[in-house]
Amino acid sequence: MIEVSGLAKRYGAFTAVRDLSFTVQPGEVLGLVGPNGAGKTSTLRCLAGIIPASAGTIRVAGQDLAADPVAAKRALAFFPDEPRLFDYLTVRQHLNFVARIYGVADHEDIAEPLLEELEIADKADQLPGELSRGMKQKLAIACGLLHSPRVMFFDEPLTGLDPLGIRRMKDSILKRSRDGAAIVLSSHLLHLLEEVCSHVLILKKGEKIAHGTLAEVSAQFANGETGVSLEEIFIRATGGSEN
Amino acid sequence: MIRALLYLRLTSLRNLVVSRIKRLRQPKYLFGALAGAAYFYFIFFRQINSGATGRAAKKLATAPLPTDLATTLPLVAALGALALLGVVLLAWIIPSDKPGLRFTEAEAAFLFPAPVTRRTLINFKLLGSQFSILFTSLFFTLISNRWSFLGGNALTHALGWWVVLSTLNLHFTGAALTIGHLVERGVSPLRRRLTLLAGLLIAVALTLAWVWGDIQGPAAADVAGVAPFSHYVTGVLNGGLLGLLLWPFKLVLGPFLALDTRGFLLALGPAFLVMLVHYRWVLRMESVSFEEASLVHAEKRAATVAALREGRSTLGRPVVKARTAPFYLADTGRPELAFLWKNLLSTAPYLNIRTFAVLVGLILVANKWFLLGSGTDVRALRLVVSFTTLIGAGYILLFGPHLARQDLRSDLPNADILKTYPIPGWQLLLGQLLTPVVILTGLVWLAVLTAALAFEPNRALAATFTPAVRVVIALSIAAVAPLLCALQLLVLNGATLIFPAWFHSARGHGGGIEVMGQRLIFFVGQLLVMLAALLPAALAAFALIFASLWLIGVLAAVALATTAVLVILATEVGLTLWWLGERFEKFDLSAELRP
Incomplete structure (x- = not known):
């Protein structure tokens, strides 16, 4: 579903991501972790087609992102850490706009249950400026889910959410995963990874340190110990510093 | 401390x-x-x-005074004092919503909980404002050095500006703190304004009574020329209650308007006295609670700065309200229309097809009822209306694209989301351009319609500009207008994509001579690109008209030239859209803005 091979991202002389390869199958949730500046956001933005990769290939739902970006983007949804919304469009108008962009026929039949599920149906005629941070996040998710994407990218999905919002976000990610979506998310919150992710990829200074299921990565850094927490695994994997 | x-x-x-x-x-x-x-x-x-001004200024410092300068300056002093009085009154009647003492978020966080007296905080802010006052004084001196009616030299002007600006700053601070004090005591803003207006009305009434009672209005000799009238106005402003009211303001202006160094030094004393009185007044207001208002202001300012850093200007933005959609947007169809639909929602609600139809109706009615007739006055009015609206159309084409920003320039903060949409870059860009093109074209069409209806050539031109020719010319302008708007908008949007770092820094926060220079370079660059883009179309149009006029007649020649212009401009727009679309697909703002 997501196939990444030899991905690199350079900003001038600075290399943010180097020679990164991995795959995410339908139903898998891959957690991207790493210290600040490890290249998590750059990787996610390359995968979503927001920024061009400097080298390597990315295939989304079987489509080469560089060769046929339009086809690849039809299958994906990107959720930034800060919801990017249009100030002058109401909740309902946001969905109408997105439906036209993705060509979602009879979008209201999909939008209404989606708004109900995300508990923002009563805010349908409100503008983003009238919504709380959590509500904005829900609207961004509704917009992303409207075209039923098979691939999803979440950048720090829990930023700014209250405990109830965090619980619902986790449930939502797991539900899409069970429905067969391939999901990649980046987060500093390791307990989120333990609860939500089937796989984990640890990055440091743009390079892959570890990749596999949670059990595989734990085994790689546990040194034979049992019951080692993911936090401890992360510290051991990254050497306890950004550099 | x-x-x-x-x-x-x-x-x-x-x-x-x-x-x-x-x-x-x-x-x-x-x-x-x-x-x-x-x-x-x-x-x-x-x-x-x-320059001549510089030499004149140097000479004035040593040469004897010209007599006309000596006679002009009292009038300048009186008018300047009147202007200062107006500024000061505005501070009381329409006070700023900003607090008297404005602290940044960091200053508030560090200084409010610190063991610092309120008097020290006030002195700190007053001292801090001196940096901007000194800079502004120097800038104003550069401008006022060109004024030929001033005496003194650059140094006295700079110090004079400093006195004026410092006193005004103290007055604004004192006024804001006093208003805060009144509000604390329960005096409503309305009551304060009514009291001040009543006081102002009494002062004006007393002044008028004095002027009419004592001077009996200007005599015939007073309005016989500029000099006697100036003398009369000076007399009015310097005498009676008004003269008394303006007296402290003249003291403040004294150093700036001094004719020579001796006069400057003599004027400094009274001016400093006025400043000292103001300073004492501000210090007496130290008990007024300014912290809460400062904190609110600091938060607002921080939010504005953050918005500017993200490329979102919040200046002059009206309160956003939910609106009904401008038209029905079907779920499927060309995605460009979705951007037109979205961006129309972000414009003023009156910019719609209904308003356009009403305006067309009004223009037709006005033409039918007010501009009919053969009298000289009506003909002159028609000519004025015609040329004014044509010039208006030119202004819309020239400056409209800079003002109508409902396109990629406004949407750049959402570039991350836009780039995930499954549409080619050129389509996205075209969609983004549609709203300003539609708005500006509508305005140009209204102006052209008015000009075409109002224009009535005189006898000499009537043979050339027959009604048929006028209709063809008007239609040609109307046909070319959308492409001209699109081309301009492409240049402006293209600049944000090709030079995003330049665009970001020129549009962003902060100033400085370098940012001003960037804007100058941008403006000149845009003009040059537009000239280069229009040159082929202009040359083709002239060549076709020149070659075909005698063969096929003026109507067909204009139509042929217009067709050629449309083809050339459409090709340019199409190629530029395609190229910029490719550029947008590869666009990486994060890479462009890395230090």
Whole structure:
């Protein structure tokens, strides 16, 4: 579903991501972790087609992102850490706009249950400026889910959410995963990874340190110990510093 | 304590200057600084160094006074004092919503909980405002050095400006604190304004009574020429209650308007006295609670700065309200229309097809009822209306694209989301351009319709500009207008994609000579690109008209030339859209903005 091979991202002389390869199958949730500046956001933005990769290939739902970006983007949804919304469009108008962009026929039949599920149906005629941070996040998710994407990218999905919002976000990610979506998310919150992710990829200074299921990565850094927490695994994997 | 606060101010200033100098290593700032410096040199400094004004100013310091200067200055002083009175009154009647003492978020966080007296905080802010006052004084001196009606020299002007601006700053601070004090005591803003207006009305009434009672209005001799009328106005402004009201303001203006060094030194004393009285007044207001208002203001300011850093200007933005959609947007179809639909929602609600239809109706009615007739007055009015609206159309085409920004320029903060949409770059860009093109074209069409209906050539031109020719010319302009708007908008949007770092720094926060220079370079660059883009179409149009006029007649020649222009402009727009669309697909704002 997501196939990444030899991905690199350079900003001038600075290399943010180097020679990164991995795959995410339908139903898998891959957690991207790493210290600040490890290249998590750059990787996610390359995968979503927001920024061009400097080298390597990315295939989304079987489509080469560089060769046929339009086809690849039809299958994906990107959720930034800060919801990017249009100030002058109401909740309902946001969905109408997105439906036209993705060509979602009879979008209201999909939008209404989606708004109900995300508990923002009563805010349908409100503008983003009238919504709380959590509500904005829900609207961004509704917009992303409207075209039923098979691939999803979440950048720090829990930023700014209250405990109830965090619980619902986790449930939502797991539900899409069970429905067969391939999901990649980046987060500093390791307990989120333990609860939500089937796989984990640890990055440091743009390079892959570890990749596999949670059990595989734990085994790689546990040194034979049992019951080692993911936090401890992360510290051991990254050497306890950004550099 | 004040030494620590002074250290904060001076260190911040030094670091600001150092960072500005350091960023000159980036070409975008270096070229901007060079362009800005050249602008300042040619506009201001060259005048001082070698221009007539500079020489005149130097001569004035030593040469005897010209008599006309001596007679003009009292009028200038009186009018200047009247202007200052107006400014001061506005501060009371329409006070700023900003607090009297404005602190940044960092200052509020560090200083409010610190063991610092309120008097020290006030002195800190007053001292801090001196940096901007000194800079503004120097800038104003560059401008006022060109005024031929002034005596003195650059130094007395600079110090004079400093006295005026410092006193005004103290007055505004005192007024804001006093208003805060009144509000604390339960005096409503309405009651305060009514009291002040009543006082002002009484002062004006007393002045008028004095003028009419004592001077009996201007005599015939007073309005016989500029000099006697100036003398009369000076007399009115200097006498009676008004003269008394203006007296302290004239003291403040004294150093700036001094004719020579001796006069300047003599005027400094009274001016400082006025400043001292103001300073005492501000210190007496130290008990007024300014912290809460300062905190609210600091938060607002921080939010504005953050918005500007993200490229979202919040200045002058009206309160957003939910609106009904401009038209029905079907779920499927061309995605460009979705952007037109979205961006129309972000414009003023009156910019719609209904308003356009009403305006067309009004133009037709006005033409039918007010511009009919063969009298000289009506013909002159028709000519004025025609040329005014044509010039208006030109202005819309020239400056409209800079103002109508409902396109990619406004949506750049959402670039991340836009780039995930499954549509090619050229389609996205075309969709983004549609709203400003539609709005500006509508305005141009209204102007052209008015001009075409109102234009009535005189007998000499009537043979050339027959009604049929006028209709064809009007239709040609109307047909070309959308493409001209699109081309301009493409240049402006293209600049944001090709030079995003330049665009971001020129549109963003902060100022400085380098940012001003960047804007100059941008403007000149846009003009050159537009000229280059229009040249082929213009040449083709002239060549076709010249070659075919005698063969096929004027109507067909204009139509042929218009068709050629449309083809050339449409090709240019199409090619530019395709190229910029490719550019947008590869666009990486994060890479462009990395230091």
